[in-house]
Amino acid sequence: MSGVSILGTRVLRTEDPSFLSTGAVYTQDVQDERLAGAVHVHFVRSTVAHARISGIDASAARQAEGVVAVFTGADLHNPPGRAAAGLQPVRPMMQAMNQAMVQHLLATDTVRFVGEAVAAIVTEHPYQGEDASELLDIDYDFLPAVVDMNDAVAGANGLLFPEAGTNVVVTFGDAGTLDPDLFADCEIVASEVIQNRRVAPAPMETRAAAAVWADDRLTAWIPNQGAQGTKRALMGMLGLKSGQVRIITPDVGGAFGAKFGVDTEPAVVCWIARELGRPARWSETRMENLLGMTHGRAQQQKVTIGGRRDGTVLAYRLEILQDSGAYPRFGASLPSLTILMAPGPYRIPRAEAIATSVATNTTPVGAYRGAGRPEASAAIDRAIDLFAASAGVDPAQVRRKNLLPKFTEPHTTTFGAKYDSGDYVAALEAALEAAGYDELRAEQKRRRDAGATLQLGIGLSSYVEITGPGGEAGGPNENGTVEVHPDGTATVLTGTSPHGQGHATVWAMLVSDELGIPIDKVTVTWGDSDMVPRGGGTGGSRSLQLGGAAVQQASRELLDVARERAGAALEASPSDLEFDVSRSAFAVKGDPDASVSLSSLAEPERLVVQSVFRSPGPTFPFGTHLAVVEVDTETGKVSLTRMVTVDDAGTVINPLLAEGQRHGGIAQGAAQALLEEVVYDADGNPLTTTLADYPFVSATELPSFELVDMQTPTSYNPLGAKGIGEAGSIGSTPAVQNAVVDAVAHLGVTHIDMPTSPQRVWQAINAALAGKQKEA
Numbered sequence: 001m002s003g004v005s006i007l008g009t010r011v012l013r014t015e016d017p018s019f020l021s022t023g024a025v026y027t028q029d030v031q032d033e034r035l036a037g038a039v040h041v042h043f044v045r046s047t048v049a050h051a052r053i054s055g056i057d058a059s060a061a062r063q064a065e066g067v068v069a070v071f072t073g074a075d076l077h078n079p080p081g082r083a084a085a086g087l088q089p090v091r092p093m094m095q096a097m098n099q100a101m102v103q104h105l106l107a108t109d110t111v112r113f114v115g116e117a118v119a120a121i122v123t124e125h126p127y128q129g130e131d132a133s134e135l136l137d138i139d140y141d142f143l144p145a146v147v148d149m150n151d152a153v154a155g156a157n158g159l160l161f162p163e164a165g166t167n168v169v170v171t172f173g174d175a176g177t178l179d180p181d182l183f184a185d186c187e188i189v190a191s192e193v194i195q196n197r198r199v200a201p202a203p204m205e206t207r208a209a210a211a212v213w214a215d216d217r218l219t220a221w222i223p224n225q226g227a228q229g230t231k232r233a234l235m236g237m238l239g240l241k242s243g244q245v246r247i248i249t250p251d252v253g254g255a256f257g258a259k260f261g262v263d264t265e266p267a268v269v270c271w272i273a274r275e276l277g278r279p280a281r282w283s284e285t286r287m288e289n290l291l292g293m294t295h296g297r298a299q300q301q302k303v304t305i306g307g308r309r310d311g312t313v314l315a316y317r318l319e320i321l322q323d324s325g326a327y328p329r330f331g332a333s334l335p336s337l338t339i340l341m342a343p344g345p346y347r348i349p350r351a352e353a354i355a356t357s358v359a360t361n362t363t364p365v366g367a368y369r370g371a372g373r374p375e376a377s378a379a380i381d382r383a384i385d386l387f388a389a390s391a392g393v394d395p396a397q398v399r400r401k402n403l404l405p406k407f408t409e410p411h412t413t414t415f416g417a418k419y420d421s422g423d424y425v426a427a428l429e430a431a432l433e434a435a436g437y438d439e440l441r442a443e444q445k446r447r448r449d450a451g452a453t454l455q456l457g458i459g460l461s462s463y464v465e466i467t468g469p470g471g472e473a474g475g476p477n478e479n480g481t482v483e484v485h486p487d488g489t490a491t492v493l494t495g496t497s498p499h500g501q502g503h504a505t506v507w508a509m510l511v512s513d514e515l516g517i518p519i520d521k522v523t524v525t526w527g528d529s530d531m532v533p534r535g536g537g538t539g540g541s542r543s544l545q546l547g548g549a550a551v552q553q554a555s556r557e558l559l560d561v562a563r564e565r566a567g568a569a570l571e572a573s574p575s576d577l578e579f580d581v582s583r584s585a586f587a588v589k590g591d592p593d594a595s596v597s598l599s600s601l602a603e604p605e606r607l608v609v610q611s612v613f614r615s616p617g618p619t620f621p622f623g624t625h626l627a628v629v630e631v632d633t634e635t636g637k638v639s640l641t642r643m644v645t646v647d648d649a650g651t652v653i654n655p656l657l658a659e660g661q662r663h664g665g666i667a668q669g670a671a672q673a674l675l676e677e678v679v680y681d682a683d684g685n686p687l688t689t690t691l692a693d694y695p696f697v698s699a700t701e702l703p704s705f706e707l708v709d710m711q712t713p714t715s716y717n718p719l720g721a722k723g724i725g726e727a728g729s730i731g732s733t734p735a736v737q738n739a740v741v742d743a744v745a746h747l748g749v750t751h752i753d754m755p756t757s758p759q760r761v762w763q764a765i766n767a768a769l770a771g772k773q774k775e776a
Ligand code: MCN
Pocket: 253, 254, 255, 256, 257, 368, 369, 370, 499, 500, 501, 502, 503, 506, 538, 539, 540, 541, 542, 543, 544, 545, 548, 649, 650, 651, 652, 653, 654, 655, 657, 658, 661, 664, 721, 722, 723, 724, 725, 726
C-alpha cells in the first residue's frame, strides 16, 4: 500500500534553514576543542614561473613576532641531520604518464609555477605569517618559462623536468595511425584550431585545513568532495596507514571538481601538526586560491569536419593539446574523457581523436564542472557550425540530419562509449520550439537587412555527456546505510559528499518514499571517514544514480528485514503483511487494525541495513541548448539575452534541485564562452589573480534561463535517473559561442575564440571586413 509519492516533487532544501539562520560551518569556522591553541600556517609561494632555488634564508623570518617555525621543502623531504619524515612526493595519477614529473609537498630545488608553495611559516596567530614572509629570503636562478602548450610540445623553451626528457606528460592515441584518407570523399571540409581556455573554479569557500594528532592518529578537517578519497590521497603523501587517519568534511562552500582528492597544502598542515605536537590550521586568501587551486579546461583543439553539400557529416577528427600545468594532476588525464565523448550525439561514420598532455609553467589543471566533456562538446558543436556555414545549410537542419535517431537499447559509439538511452532529435525540436526558432531567424534577417548596429545571433549545441563513470571492477557503485530508530526517526550514511547539491534533502525523500518516515525525521550523514569508511564521493554527477539508488535499495532491504520481525510480532506470515507507507506500519492484509509500526521493530535489535548499489554502467544525459545574443557591431559588446535549454537527466527526483543545478551549470558554461579566462604573460606571470581581473560571472550578465522539461528514464537504476550536476555547463558554452559567431557571420566572420570579449569580437569583425575589402 502506498500513498502519493514524494518523488518528483519540488521539496524545499532541508539544508537551507540552518544555512540561512545559524550559517554554515566551513573548515575555517570549525570550533572543536581538539583544535584549541592551534598554530596557523602561512604558505610562502613562488613569485616566479620557473627557477632553481639557490638558497633560502629563513633566519630573520624565524625571529619575527609570533613565529613558531619555518619549514622548507628540504625540511620536509631531506631534513638535515635526521631521517626523512617518510613524506612522499605526488606522482602522476596514471601509470602511462611520465613518472618523473613529481611534485614535492613544498618545492625542493625547483619552482615550476607562480603560486607554488616554497615554505610554510607557522605562527601563533593568523596574519603573523604573512608579515614574517616579508623577511624570508629566497634566491632564485631564473629559468626560461614554458607557457605556451605548443612551445611545451616542441621543447622550445626547455624542459620543466629535465630528468623526464620531455614536456609531454602522456599521449592518448597515436598521430601515426590517423587515416590520411579520412576526408577523401567529402565535398566540403572545414577546419579550425579552437581554444578551450583555462578557467578558475573559484568556489566561494577557498581552500583550508585544520589538523590535530592524538595517540599517533590524525584527525583533519578539509573541505573536499569525498572524505574517503581525500583520506587515501593524504595517506599516500604522508606515508600513513588507514587506521591513522580520520577525515572530517565540514560544510563545503562550492568545489566544482577542484576539491576532489587533496592538494599538497593540507598534507603539509597535517605534517606540521605532528611535527610540532600542536593542532594546526590554514586557510587561504582569494589570490592564493586563484594561483594555487587547480584550474580547469585548458585545451587547444584542432577540429576537422567533412561531408556532403546537403549537410550530411561524413568524417570528424579532433586533435587535442591539453595543458596540464606544472604538475600532472587530474587535468592531464581528462583528454581521455574528451576523446570518449568526441562525436557527441552525432552519427558520424568516421571519427578519430588523439591527444597530448603537456607540462607548462602554470598552475596545475584539474577537474572543473564537466571535466573533459564540455571540451568534447565545445569541439564537436563548434565544428558542426563551421561545417553548416561552409555548406550553407541552417545549423539546426545540420543537427537534425546528423543526430543519432532515438534509441532505447544501449548504443555503442566508435570510441567505445555505451550510450544507455537517448532521444536527441526530440531534445533539439523541443528547444527550437520553445525558443521560437523560426521567428528568431526572421528577426535576425530583419536586423541584417536593415544593417542594424545591434545584430542578433542564435547558437545551438546538442550534447550528450557521461555521468557516474568509473568505479572499481564490477561497475560504478556506491554504498548507503539506512537505520530506523525506535523514536520514529531514521539516519542515513552515504558515500557521496554534497557541497551544494542538496543530498540531505533528496536522500531523505528517498527514505521517506519507501519507509513513510517524514523527511524532517531523516538525518543524512556523510563526509566522516570513520563513520562512512567507504565511498566514491561526489563528482562526475554520480551521486543520485549511484548513492541515491543505494539509499533507496537499502530502504527496501530494510523493509524486508522489518517484515520478518513484523510477522513475528503479529503472529502472521510475513507474506500476509503489507507495508502501509502512509502510516509507516505493517498490517495484516485485509485487517489494517492488526498492525505494527516500523519504528517499534527497531528494538531490541537495531533495524539497520547497509547496501551497495551497482550500476551496469555510466549513464548518458543529453539535451540541446539554444542561446540568443545581441552583438554591438561597433563595440564588439555581447549581451546574452536568452538561454533556452532542454536537459534530459532521466527521471527527475526533485525538480527544484535539478533546476538549480542546471542554473548554476548554465551560468558557468555561458561565463566561459563570454568572459572567463585565466591569463598568463609570456614569462608565466599570472595576470588574473583577483576577482577584479578574473571576470567571474554574476547575475547582471545573465538572462533568466528558460528551462524545458524532458525526462527519458534510464534502465540502469530503479530511479530511472541520470546525472544533472554538470549538464548545464556542457551545452551552454558552445551554444553561446556559436551564437556570437552567428551574430556577425554575415559580415564574414567564421570563428571567434572564447571568451568572446568585446575586444576579440571587434577584432574579428574588423578583420573580416578588411578581408572583404581586399577581395573587393
Ligand atoms: N537530481 C534529481 N534528479 C536527477 C538528477 C539529479 O533530482 N535526475 C538532483 C540530485 O538529487 C542532487 C542534484 O540533483 O540533489 C545533483 O545530483 P547529481 O546529478 O547526481 O550530481 P552530484 O550530486 O553528483 O553533483 C556533482 C556535480 C558536479 S560533478 C559538480 S562539479 C558540481 C555540481 O554537481 N559542483 C557543484 N553542482 C554543484 N553545485 C554547487 N552548488 N556547488 C558545486 O561545487
